[in-house]
Amino acid sequence: MANNLGLAVKPVTETPEEEVNRVAAWINTEEYKEKNFARTSLVINPAHACQPLGAELAAHGFEGTLPFVHGSQGCTSYFRSTFNRHFREPAPAVSSSMTEDGAVFGGQNNLHEALENAYTIYKPKMMAVFTSCMPEIIGDDLTAFIKNARNKGCVPQDYPLPYANTPSFNGCHIHGYDAMLLSILQTLTEGKQVEGRCTGKLNLIAGFDANTGNYREYKRFLKEFGIPYTFLADISDTFDSPLDGHYKIYPGGTKLDEAADSINGKATIALGSYSTAKTFTWLKDTYSGKHVQMPVPFGIAKTDAFLMKISELFGKPVPESLKAERGRAVDLMTDAHQYIHGKKFAVYGDPDYLLGYVSFLLEMGAVPYHIMCSKGTKKLEKEIQALLDASMYGKEGKIYINKDLWHLRSLVVTDPVDAIIGDTHGKFAARDANIPLFRFGFPIFDRVNLHRSPLIGYQGVINMLSTICNKFIDITDETCDERHFEMMR
Numbered sequence: 001m002a003n004n005l006g007l008a009v010k011p012v013t014e015t016p017e018e019e020v021n022r023v024a025a026w027i028n029t030e031e032y033k034e035k036n037f038a039r040t041s042l043v044i045n046p047a048h049a050c051q052p053l054g055a056e057l058a059a060h061g062f063e064g065t066l067p068f069v070h071g072s073q074g075c076t077s078y079f080r081s082t083f084n085r086h087f088r089e090p091a092p093a094v095s096s097s098m099t100e101d102g103a104v105f106g107g108q109n110n111l112h113e114a115l116e117n118a119y120t121i122y123k124p125k126m127m128a129v130f131t132s133c134m135p136e137i138i139g140d141d142l143t144a145f146i147k148n149a150r151n152k153g154c155v156p157q158d159y160p161l162p163y164a165n166t167p168s169f170n171g172c173h174i175h176g177y178d179a180m181l182l183s184i185l186q187t188l189t190e191g192k193q194v195e196g197r198c199t200g201k202l203n204l205i206a207g208f209d210a211n212t213g214n215y216r217e218y219k220r221f222l223k224e225f226g227i228p229y230t231f232l233a234d235i236s237d238t239f240d241s242p243l244d245g246h247y248k249i250y251p252g253g254t255k256l257d258e259a260a261d262s263i264n265g266k267a268t269i270a271l272g273s274y275s276t277a278k279t280f281t282w283l284k285d286t287y288s289g290k291h292v293q294m295p296v297p298f299g300i301a302k303t304d305a306f307l308m309k310i311s312e313l314f315g316k317p318v319p320e321s322l323k324a325e326r327g328r329a330v331d332l333m334t335d336a337h338q339y340i341h342g343k344k345f346a347v348y349g350d351p352d353y354l355l356g357y358v359s360f361l362l363e364m365g366a367v368p369y370h371i372m373c374s375k376g377t378k379k380l381e382k383e384i385q386a387l388l389d390a391s392m393y394g395k396e397g398k399i400y401i402n403k404d405l406w407h408l409r410s411l412v413v414t415d416p417v418d419a420i421i422g423d424t425h426g427k428f429a430a431r432d433a434n435i436p437l438f439r440f441g442f443p444i445f446d447r448v449n450l451h452r453s454p455l456i457g458y459q460g461v462i463n464m465l466s467t468i469c470n471k472f473i474d475i476t477d478e479t480c481d482e483r484h485f486e487m488m489r
């Protein structure tokens, strides 16, 4: 056995080739699938990330804001590198670098020193503090620590320092996003509500969404309507900034004064009821104007509902340009339906995206067959089931809540589908099942530019449909015999 340099490598274990082949074949069987689904105390390759990672994404959505992880450096590196690899952009964030002494004596000293250093060196307009598991396990009191930090002068008394508890042993990235966004809005809007004032603006919250193209698409919709807006937690410039030879530590984000004034808005729409649950519960009792929580607008029906809601809230008709765009998307659906109609899909991801995938596939007459969520609830299961029940293409769909990608692998090798929709982590299952993986979710590490390609709205329908159908056509070309290798497809 030799490595890449041709040097001899001593194998760690000596497993006969027949044994390797026997096990490789066995893990593709129904017998193994049963054992795999019987496991209770082990999770293998879950399709979700840590709570604080979601908190960091929310923090990056605000002007001049430095995400601050109270916890260990290893966790912080994981969040930053995940964003680096997905967006191919820097993701500056700092850490209180807790180590063994912090774990024994508490992390207050680390937090104070780090706050002082970060404030002095990086000059952020706001620091958004959130926790990794270590301070949560030892019970660090963030509220008291932050109060003490102000009293000690680590940061000025009136400096915006929102903070959120984001333990990863309870919840995942969407919950961390929600908790951090809630704290940021609570901090910035405190004392800013003015009786009788209305900004005339729409506040839009996208929920946990790591597709910068989606943010630009939402903004384009609102520009077409001519509606002023405040995008709460806008990461589009943070993670898609131009390369001009100058490094900017804070290239984008929602202006802090605009976010503060959002409490006086005319209306607020929170997209994605699973990643904005707490934030919406709070703001509907606090913010002026009307409040609506809606699904992420994947597919035609959900996009229609989104645009009609904006039209209703602001008393403006849906612009002709968007109606024409809808017509083009429907035209493409008609042109392309034969390449996707009846195809079976395994889909997995965050609850809000998952609901979108299922709606989109059903609209195309495709079959969402294995539907998996690693951090889901009974409510999500019911919502997905309702979508399946409402369509003749949903009859075969089966929902797997709180399962992981090793379960999904068993499903796709024993009960085959034509493709998987998910994120980069699904590539192993897709390869084992010899089917394509469509990378619409987060994170995407192994393809370029996909996070810039919108999935929401009518353009999202066009993008997803073109990607899927062209891949199926490629497969036909690559696998057909000579006689059927046609010019026309």
Ligand code: SF4
Pocket: 050, 051, 052, 074, 075, 078, 131, 132, 133, 134, 168, 169
């Ligand atoms: S699970 Fe906890 S300890 Fe592990 S990387 Fe996530 S936050 Fe850090």
